[in-house]
Amino acid sequence: MAIVKRKVLPIALAIIFILLLGGAYFLSNSNDYHRSILVGGSSTVHNYTLALAEEFMKDNKGTSIYSESGGSTPGLIAVKNGAIDIAVMSRDLEVEEDDKYIKNYLVGKDGLGIIVHPSNPVANLTVEQVSDIFSGAVDNWSVLGGSNSGIIVVGRNPESTTYKGLADIVLNGAKFNENAIIADSAEKMLDEVISNPDAIGFLALKDLNDSVKVLDISGVRISRETILTDRYPISRSFYFTVYDKPDISNESKAQDNLLDKISGAFIMDNDKIHQLKVEAVMSFISFVRSAKGQEIIEEHGAIAVY
Amino acid sequence: MKKKALLLVISIIMTALPLLSASSEESAANRSSIHIRGAGTVMSLIQYSAEEYMSENPNAIISVSGGGTTRGIKSLIDGTSQIAMASSEIDEELLLFAEEKNVALVKHVVAYDAIVPIVNLDNPVSDLSKEQLRKIYTSRITNWKEVSGKDLPIGLTTRNLTSGTYEGWKLLVIGNESVISPRAIPMESKPLRKYISENTDGIGYCAFSYIDNSIKPLTVNGIPATFESIKSGKYPLRRELILYTRDNASAEIINFIEHVKEATPKFADAAGVFPLN
Numbered sequence: 001m002a003i004v005k006r007k008v009l010p011i012a013l014a015i016i017f018i019l020l021l022g023g024a025y026f027l028s029n030s031n032d033y034h035r036s037i038l039v040g041g042s043s044t045v046h047n048y049t050l051a052l053a054e055e056f057m058k059d060n061k062g063t064s065i066y067s068e069s070g071g072s073t074p075g076l077i078a079v080k081n082g083a084i085d086i087a088v089m090s091r092d093l094e095v096e097e098d099d100k101y102i103k104n105y106l107v108g109k110d111g112l113g114i115i116v117h118p119s120n121p122v123a124n125l126t127v128e129q130v131s132d133i134f135s136g137a138v139d140n141w142s143v144l145g146g147s148n149s150g151i152i153v154v155g156r157n158p159e160s161t162t163y164k165g166l167a168d169i170v171l172n173g174a175k176f177n178e179n180a181i182i183a184d185s186a187e188k189m190l191d192e193v194i195s196n197p198d199a200i201g202f203l204a205l206k207d208l209n210d211s212v213k214v215l216d217i218s219g220v221r222i223s224r225e226t227i228l229t230d231r232y233p234i235s236r237s238f239y240f241t242v243y244d245k246p247d248i249s250n251e252s253k254a255q256d257n258l259l260d261k262i263s264g265a266f267i268m269d270n271d272k273i274h275q276l277k278v279e280a281v282m283s284f285i286s287f288v289r290s291a292k293g294q295e296i297i298e299e300h301g302a303i304a305v306y
Numbered sequence: 307m308k309k310k311a312l313l314l315v316i317s318i319i320m321t322a323l324p325l326l327s328a329s330s331e332e333s334a335a336n337r338s339s340i341h342i343r344g345a346g347t348v349m350s351l352i353q354y355s356a357e358e359y360m361s362e363n364p365n366a367i368i369s370v371s372g373g374g375t376t377r378g379i380k381s382l383i384d385g386t387s388q389i390a391m392a393s394s395e396i397d398e399e400l401l402l403f404a405e406e407k408n409v410a411l412v413k414h415v416v417a418y419d420a421i422v423p424i425v426n427l428d429n430p431v432s433d434l435s436k437e438q439l440r441k442i443y444t445s446r447i448t449n450w451k452e453v454s455g456k457d458l459p460i461g462l463t464t465r466n467l468t469s470g471t472y473e474g475w476k477l478l479v480i481g482n483e484s485v486i487s488p489r490a491i492p493m494e495s496k497p498l499r500k501y502i503s504e505n506t507d508g509i510g511y512c513a514f515s516y517i518d519n520s521i522k523p524l525t526v527n528g529i530p531a532t533f534e535s536i537k538s539g540k541y542p543l544r545r546e547l548i549l550y551t552r553d554n555a556s557a558e559i560i561n562f563i564e565h566v567k568e569a570t571p572k573f574a575d576a577a578g579v580f581p582l583n
Contacts, residue, residue: 095466095494098377100403103384106341106369225360229353229370237371244384305369306339 035280038084039067041075044164045088045238051296056287079243085281087241101245107288108302111227111235115212117197122146124216127233131170136177154192154201155180204301240285338558339367344378344391345470347513348547350577355566375470383409390550393470410553414563417547417570418580420514420531421474423524426506431455433525439479445487462490463510474545515578536580
């Protein structure tokens, strides 16, 4: 067994080398070789990226997409450095982060409805008040113009996209109320709020219905339209961001994935590899903006923007 | 054994090789969608208009986001949006960028706005001339007592240098021959307003829609910013609020802009802007 293995390895290596050489020679005419796209950023958008990439790769067998989650800001820094190809972001750029090479493709919008029991007299809250409620800083409805009773906060698992959305848009770094009831699905969230006159919770737009009272936020009602225009305050935008710097250094071009190089290095310079990479990246972004891509975005709770 | 291992290796390589890859360039969906970015000053008007437009045209998707005039125009040039909201004309750098990308832009004026100088509520000064404002913003007047105020150094603030409101201020107040004092602290509208409300020595400026009772708006050359003074052009710091498109904008985009123009009188009050007529 061991002997066989030892003999197989060098032979296999030799064959790999020969095949790659042959493949590379063949490829010099076809312009076609394996592409890898590195994606990183917002943990919310990461969930969408995985689903989008899976569907995209079904029809694009020569492209592999790797997605890492780590926050919008590290994603942006990585794409500017050329360390990754696409930064996925769940917020708008700050003025000082923006420059003329950043291309920010909007791929979806996201909004959360704040829900209470239908008998609750409260009809409107500001984002600050919502933040105080979900962090536990305010714990009685009377402070907010309601009855003199304790507020029952209903939360979601920290891994859920709605929880991440609330933490991101509303809590602004504050800790989520530790005494919250945790609902493990949108249906459970509805059940908890319907069955408790003092409860407050949150749901994605697609999960809202008439069985609960949906609060206005700073006088704005949640709807597909008010989320699309950014007027509803508890909403955010999802972007696929690329860095289109023409004089990107050879070093960062050379960072392109090892697999790309193995199959292409014999015949292509870094510029050629880079150009093919850009084409692959744009092809994936086009897919995300296509009807099929937008359908996947909606299936996962966000609002289509194409 | 050997044969199997070899076959395995070969099959792995065959898969890794890209011979099977079909590069399919899928185009974006044809649903009617318009992405709009840019100046916060124009945004409110566009939000109301877009919501009304979408309720009348259920197949339309109009998304709106801010980021300032510069980002709006940049996004229009690089193709990530179709309409830019702008509170100033396109600056030279962006004109070069448009040229570089071979993009021609068209200007559509949709409303007027006033830029209003603001001070702390405790500041006794209530009027400055354009000339006095220019001297303050170019460090030639540095103490409030020089303009009949207290003996107090002037705390200068400005809107971010990428904002259309700064562009307007530069055009209307500072002038092309002068540069803004490097002592001016750049801020976004709301933080600037808050800063002025908390600092008795401060001066700043903002779009008309940001005026509230936490700060004191100054009259300019004795003229307050009002509906009449802005409409008539008497108020000295009036500017245009603009939507830019590419010269080859689709009928849908032009249609939406027509809708905005028609809807402006209706939404002007809520949006804090002034209709053209």
